[in-house]
Amino acid sequence: xxxxxxxxLWWWSFTLEGAMLGNTSAGPAAASxxxxxxxxxxxxxxxxxxxxxxTTAIMSRDLRYYWREPRMRSGMxxxxxxxxxxxxxxxxxxxxRQFGASSVIVAVFVGSVTGVSMANLFGNDGLAFxxxxxxxxxxxxxLRARVAALSMVVLPLLLVVNIAAPILGGRPGQVPGTxxxxxxxFGVSVSTALIAAVWVPYPMPQSGNPxxxxxxxxxxxxxxxxxxxxxxxxATTPVILLFVLLPAALTWLTLLVGTAWGLGAVLIGTYILxxxxxxxxPEILADVSPRI
Numbered sequence: 001x002x003x004x005x006x007x008x009l010w011w012w013s014f015t016l017e018g019a020m021l022g023n024t025s026a027g028p029a030a031a032s033x034x035x036x037x038x039x040x041x042x043x044x045x046x047x048x049x050x051x052x053x054x055t056t057a058i059m060s061r062d063l064r065y066y067w068r069e070p071r072m073r074s075g076m077x078x079x080x081x082x083x084x085x086x087x088x089x090x091x092x093x094x095x096x097r098q099f100g101a102s103s104v105i106v107a108v109f110v111g112s113v114t115g116v117s118m119a120n121l122f123g124n125d126g127l128a129f130x131x132x133x134x135x136x137x138x139x140x141x142x143l144r145a146r147v148a149a150l151s152m153v154v155l156p157l158l159l160v161v162n163i164a165a166p167i168l169g170g171r172p173g174q175v176p177g178t179x180x181x182x183x184x185x186f187g188v189s190v191s192t193a194l195i196a197a198v199w200v201p202y203p204m205p206q207s208g209n210p211x212x213x214x215x216x217x218x219x220x221x222x223x224x225x226x227x228x229x230x231x232x233x234x235a236t237t238p239v240i241l242l243f244v245l246l247p248a249a250l251t252w253l254t255l256l257v258g259t260a261w262g263l264g265a266v267l268i269g270t271y272i273l274x275x276x277x278x279x280x281x282p283e284i285l286a287d288v289s290p291r292i
Contacts, residue, residue, distance in 0.1 A: 042064075043056060044063050046152070047060055054137055054141050055141055058142060058146060058149070059145050059148055062145070062146050062150070063152065063153070065124070069124075072124065075117055076153065079113065079114060079117060079154065079157075082113055103162075103166040103171060103178045104177075104178065104243060107178045107179070107181040107182035107185065108181060108182070108232075108236055110157075110158055110161050110162065111182040111185025112185050112186075112188075112189045112228070112229040112233055113189075113229065114157070115187075115189025115228065115232060116225045116228050118146070118150060118193035118197055119193040119196040119224045119228055120204070121193075122197055122284050123197075123201050123287075123288045126204060126288055127285075127288075127289055127290070129284065129285050132281070133282060133285055139273065139274035140274030142274070143194060143270040143277065144270045144274075147194075147266055147270065158182050158186060159179060159182075162179045162181075162182040163178070165178060166178050174243075174248075176251050176255040177243040177251035179255055180239060180243070180256070180257060180258025181236065181243055181254065181258050183258045183261075183262040183263075184239040184258035184259075184262045185236045185262070187261065187263055187264070187266045188236055188261070188262065188265045190266055191265045191270075192227070192228045193224075193228045194269055195269070196227070196228060199276070201284050201287045202287065202288070203287070203288050203290050204288075235265070236261075239254065242257055
């Protein structure tokens with residue numbers, strides 16, 4: 001009898017993971033055939049070299065959000081269109097290349113816009129944020145993992161645009177400085193957007209329309225977006241001045257300073273706001289829960 005019980009417990013522990021994920025789905029089968037564990041198969045290939053844990057799990061979930069969730073996909077599509085349209089219009093149309101500060105404007109604009117998507121971070125989660133509150137994931141880990149996931153999606157775009165802008169403008173020597181300004185604007189924008197995400201979250205409607213916004217949410221969304229961009233542009237001013245004042249041979253210093261500026265803004269912002277998430281977890285959940 002004891003041997004039978006032990007055998008059943010072994011079988012149960014061996015098959016539980018597959019039962020929870022669904023044996024009929026293609027994911028586990030594909031994972032088994034490729035030699036990757038069922039849980040590990042949920043982690044994108046780019047992250048499989050990282051140790052499995054809370055940070056990797058949150059990053060994997062957010063990357064799947066960006067790929068599969070309609071609202072996140074529409075937001076990323078809008079971001080791509082906005083980030084590419086302005087540089088093209090500014091630098092390709094007649095007279096655009098003669099606008100001396102065009103590459104800096106493009107860098108600040110693209111860096112600021114890409115961070116705005118974090119302004120309603122928890123609103124996109126909705127009731128799913130309850131699992132984070134119940135499990136007790138530290139706020140700093142939550143925020144830094146989600147910023148890392150966003151960075152994996154948008155930083156390639158930011159780099160491409162900020163490299164292409166000065167080249168199209170006939171000033172390839174400005175590439176390091178433009179990239180530095182863009183990274184600084186992105187870091188400050190993300191940190192500012194997280195303030196809105198923690199203190200002014202709002203629910204998203206339960207609708208199949210990916211562009212739908214809850215009652216009153218459009219106003220909050222517009223105001224928070226403009227505020228984030230305004231603060232990001234203002235807080236990036238020291239890096240912009242460095243870019244403008246340095247001689248051409250030293251523009252690479254702007255790359256170093258801008259990278260440190262943006263990274264420092266993210267680390268300080270997530271450090272401070274992580275504590276706020278820990279304290280306000282239930283309030284945030286109540287704010288982002290759908291109104292029935």
